[in-house]
Amino acid sequence: MSDYELDLDDANGLAKVITTIRSSGQISRPKVVRQTGFSRTLATKHIDIALSSGLLYEGELGVSTGGRAPRLLEFNPSAGTLLVAELGASGLSVAISDLAGNLSQVKSFNTEISLGPELVLAEVERAFDTIIAEFKIKNIWGIGIGLPGPVEFAAGIPMSPPIMPGWDRYPVRARFADKYDAPVWVDNDVNLMALGEHATFPGKKSNELIFIKIGSGIGAGILTHGRLHRGAQGCAGDIGHIAISEKTDVICRCGNVGCLESVAGGLALARDALDAITDGKSKFLTLRKKTNKTILAQDVIEGAKSGDKWCVDAINNVGNQVGRILAMLVNFHNPSLIVIGGGVSAAGDQLLASIRETVFRRSLPLATRDLEIRLGSIDDSVGLKGAAEMVISELFEPEFLKQWINSGHPTRLHSHQK
Amino acid sequence: MSDYELDLDDANGLAKVITTIRSSGQISRPKVVRQTGFSRTLATKHIDIALSSGLLYEGELGVSTGGRAPRLLEFNPSAGTLLVAELGASGLSVAISDLAGNLSQVKSFNTEISLGPELVLAEVERAFDTIIAEFKIKNIWGIGIGLPGPVEFAAGIPMSPPIMPGWDRYPVRARFADKYDAPVWVDNDVNLMALGEHATFPGKKSNELIFIKIGSGIGAGILTHGRLHRGAQGCAGDIGHIAISEKTDVICRCGNVGCLESVAGGLALARDALDAITDGKSKFLTLRKKTNKTILAQDVIEGAKSGDKWCVDAINNVGNQVGRILAMLVNFHNPSLIVIGGGVSAAGDQLLASIRETVFRRSLPLATRDLEIRLGSIDDSVGLKGAAEMVISELFEPEFLKQWINSGHPTRLHSHQK
Numbered sequence: 001m002s003d004y005e006l007d008l009d010d011a012n013g014l015a016k017v018i019t020t021i022r023s024s025g026q027i028s029r030p031k032v033v034r035q036t037g038f039s040r041t042l043a044t045k046h047i048d049i050a051l052s053s054g055l056l057y058e059g060e061l062g063v064s065t066g067g068r069a070p071r072l073l074e075f076n077p078s079a080g081t082l083l084v085a086e087l088g089a090s091g092l093s094v095a096i097s098d099l100a101g102n103l104s105q106v107k108s109f110n111t112e113i114s115l116g117p118e119l120v121l122a123e124v125e126r127a128f129d130t131i132i133a134e135f136k137i138k139n140i141w142g143i144g145i146g147l148p149g150p151v152e153f154a155a156g157i158p159m160s161p162p163i164m165p166g167w168d169r170y171p172v173r174a175r176f177a178d179k180y181d182a183p184v185w186v187d188n189d190v191n192l193m194a195l196g197e198h199a200t201f202p203g204k205k206s207n208e209l210i211f212i213k214i215g216s217g218i219g220a221g222i223l224t225h226g227r228l229h230r231g232a233q234g235c236a237g238d239i240g241h242i243a244i245s246e247k248t249d250v251i252c253r254c255g256n257v258g259c260l261e262s263v264a265g266g267l268a269l270a271r272d273a274l275d276a277i278t279d280g281k282s283k284f285l286t287l288r289k290k291t292n293k294t295i296l297a298q299d300v301i302e303g304a305k306s307g308d309k310w311c312v313d314a315i316n317n318v319g320n321q322v323g324r325i326l327a328m329l330v331n332f333h334n335p336s337l338i339v340i341g342g343g344v345s346a347a348g349d350q351l352l353a354s355i356r357e358t359v360f361r362r363s364l365p366l367a368t369r370d371l372e373i374r375l376g377s378i379d380d381s382v383g384l385k386g387a388a389e390m391v392i393s394e395l396f397e398p399e400f401l402k403q404w405i406n407s408g409h410p411t412r413l414h415s416h417q418k
Numbered sequence: 419m420s421d422y423e424l425d426l427d428d429a430n431g432l433a434k435v436i437t438t439i440r441s442s443g444q445i446s447r448p449k450v451v452r453q454t455g456f457s458r459t460l461a462t463k464h465i466d467i468a469l470s471s472g473l474l475y476e477g478e479l480g481v482s483t484g485g486r487a488p489r490l491l492e493f494n495p496s497a498g499t500l501l502v503a504e505l506g507a508s509g510l511s512v513a514i515s516d517l518a519g520n521l522s523q524v525k526s527f528n529t530e531i532s533l534g535p536e537l538v539l540a541e542v543e544r545a546f547d548t549i550i551a552e553f554k555i556k557n558i559w560g561i562g563i564g565l566p567g568p569v570e571f572a573a574g575i576p577m578s579p580p581i582m583p584g585w586d587r588y589p590v591r592a593r594f595a596d597k598y599d600a601p602v603w604v605d606n607d608v609n610l611m612a613l614g615e616h617a618t619f620p621g622k623k624s625n626e627l628i629f630i631k632i633g634s635g636i637g638a639g640i641l642t643h644g645r646l647h648r649g650a651q652g653c654a655g656d657i658g659h660i661a662i663s664e665k666t667d668v669i670c671r672c673g674n675v676g677c678l679e680s681v682a683g684g685l686a687l688a689r690d691a692l693d694a695i696t697d698g699k700s701k702f703l704t705l706r707k708k709t710n711k712t713i714l715a716q717d718v719i720e721g722a723k724s725g726d727k728w729c730v731d732a733i734n735n736v737g738n739q740v741g742r743i744l745a746m747l748v749n750f751h752n753p754s755l756i757v758i759g760g761g762v763s764a765a766g767d768q769l770l771a772s773i774r775e776t777v778f779r780r781s782l783p784l785a786t787r788d789l790e791i792r793l794g795s796i797d798d799s800v801g802l803k804g805a806a807e808m809v810i811s812e813l814f815e816p817e818f819l820k821q822w823i824n825s826g827h828p829t830r831l832h833s834h835q836k
């Protein structure tokens with residue numbers, strides 16, 4: 001048990017003290033008093049709680065102002081360890097992170113999300129267990145999981161995910177909380193990639209961000225004032241099933257007709273590529289199919305890079321379709337930065353050019369005055385980085401901090417989430 | 419000059435104390451200490467500043483706990499008076515408000531925004547001056563202005579407004595700040611109507627709000643966590659010029675083709691109504707034109723209510739087109755409440771039904787699970803109410819509060835805004 005009985009206002013103050021020290025590197029106690037605006041007594045109380053929770057340490061000697069030189073305070077990123085995992089349609093990655101979001105032990109495995117939660121999550125646990133055993137990790141303060149479909153964030157469960165049979169309402173949070181006795185947060189992979197991009201390129205511009213993932217499907221992650229906009233049900237950004245075309249007879253995997261991802265996602269690219277081969281429209285793809293037997297979106301991207309006309313047109317079409325939706329979202333949301341990620345973004349500058357052209361032609365001049373559109377980080381672990389950012393920001397939310405400090409340790413906290 | 423020299427942290431604390439007291443009705447000093455988490459010394463300092471600024475008064479006697487009964491603290495909504503104005507395409511309204519957002523002296527006048535800023539703003543000033551003289555108002559603490567076009571909020575100037583010739587970059591803020599020696603905030607009318615709807619129906623549901631105004635044109639105001647989302651350039655919500663149709667040959671007043679408002683706004687309704695009369699498709703409108711000489715959107719709405727088939731179809735078409743865009747925005751933004759306002763919303767339940775039908779058919783099930791779509795307040799002064807809400811929330815922003823308290827009075831503050 002803890003020595004403390006914080007109320008929410010105490011926790012607000014404690015969170016402010018910790019945030020001040022986290023963003024300062026090293027800082028003296030009088031400076032904490034000045035920067036928080038708290039009384040010396042109040043600041044000292046919060047600092048003492050943070051010290052005894054292991055969140056701070058007293059490091060180097062500061063400048064003496066007469067008497068004994070004071071020790072400077074510093075945030076301790078090694079106080080706790082985070083486990084993070086990102087699940088995709090056909091693979092998963094895991095890593096550990098410190099409390100500053102520094103990843104290590106990044107490992108990737110092939111799997112199929114369609115095998116269902118029991119098998120796939122057992123693989124995640126096996127990967128976590130291997131790292132825990134190897135590095136004798138004892139202080140697991142939180143777990144962050146990214147899933148390739150809609151998640152009810154507050155509950156930590158997937159909701160009617162279209163490509164994940166058997167996952168609907170599966171208690172992902174409860175499973176990991178029970179096994180590791182730690183608080184667990186679950187979100188969709190696109191939101192976490194948006195957080196990861198924001199952490200990779202911090203600053204004012206990336207605080208108003210729309211991140212677009214063009215993979216097998218298409219989704220968006222939205223940041224407002226530097227924080228994720230999840231919306232009322234936590235499914236904001238689910239743009240893959242926006243109806244973009246009335247003419248098409250293509251049925252989307254969601255069952256509707258004319259959805260954005262059914263005409264511009266990676267699966268659509270591969271499907272159209274097979275038609276192009278049948279119709280004899282692409283030499284590059286015909287050769288590739290002979291060699292590899294199958295055709296993937298990746299082949300169309302390589303064809304476009306080698307100058308195959310059908311492939312070039314196909315990538316431009318993806319850019320135009322995504323650009324049309326983005327132009328609407330630019331008028332509606334007025335972001336300052338759009339980042340394009342996901343597997344199809346490997347098409348690079350050609351894709352970027354066609355997206356830019358459509359967005360700037362179709363959006364209002366005022367909304368695009370300072371708008372930057374660029375490709376995402378080439379770092380594969382941007383989603384894992386985002387998962388760590390998610391856990392860190394949730395750990396230091398005052399409501400959570402209160403329960404954690406009062407109960408003595410974040411590992412004890414998972415029960416309140418269920 | 420003021421006796422105070424607050425830094426931003428002091429102002430944060432002061433804002434917290436004022437907010438605590440504003441939302442409490444009457445409150446004792448020990449309760450302020452408890453609810454803010456501040457030390458007694460710090461809370462007393464902030465309370466003293468607020469008292470000497472006239473923002474609080476000490477009212478009724480509280481319950482004695484032994485000694486002398488303490489006086490309870492109360493927010494003083496009459497400390498300052500706000501002037502608010504809302505300009506439309508063909509009319510303007512003005513009012514005064516107290517610091518709790520209670521409007522009085524609401525007055526409306528006919529005018530034409532196309533007469534340009536000098537003439538129209540002179541009318542606003544004349545209306546303000548009449549109220550000021552009649553009620554001997556001396557304590558003008560802030561002015562809020564709504565304009566029917568894009569506004570750069572930080573600068574308080576209209577930006578390339580499509581229906582406002584002569585208004586582009588006109589210094590609206592500076593003009594009113596100079597004349598009334600008060601801080602001035604300017605925003606577009608749709609954002610202010612969204613704030614007004616939020617103030618009329620406060621609560622969790624209206625914190626994630628998309629307000630749609632269907633007037634001559636079409637625009638949206640977006641609330642996230644109960645605050646306006648203005649976007650990077652302050653032009654978020656400008657959905658009237660989203661390209662909705664590729665087939666149409668209708669040229670929008672913005673110069674592009676197929677914009678939402680060119681097929682579904684009030685001007686579009688009136689234009690199509692004239693064609694219907696020429697083609698002999700509506701008995702109701704033909705009769706109406708004979709009587710009134712002109713045809714307005716209002717006539718189509720009345721025709722629909724009287725059962726004229728062409729008018730019914732026209733209103734349904736507006737609902738379907740607006741519903742198509744809203745369905746996209748629901749997938750993207752995941753709001754919990756959509757409110758339909760503006761002149762065309764007088765079409766009532768019929769319009770609402772066709773919007774609902776389209777939104778619920780085309781949005782993802784998760785995003786519409788708890789989504790409420792309803793008609794806006796029938797109160798004409800909802801935009802004025804929003805203008806007052808805007809000024810009140812800006813007055814109590816810590817950055818602003820700091821300068822105001824340090825300089826002694828909000829009237830002295832307009833110079834920093836220019």
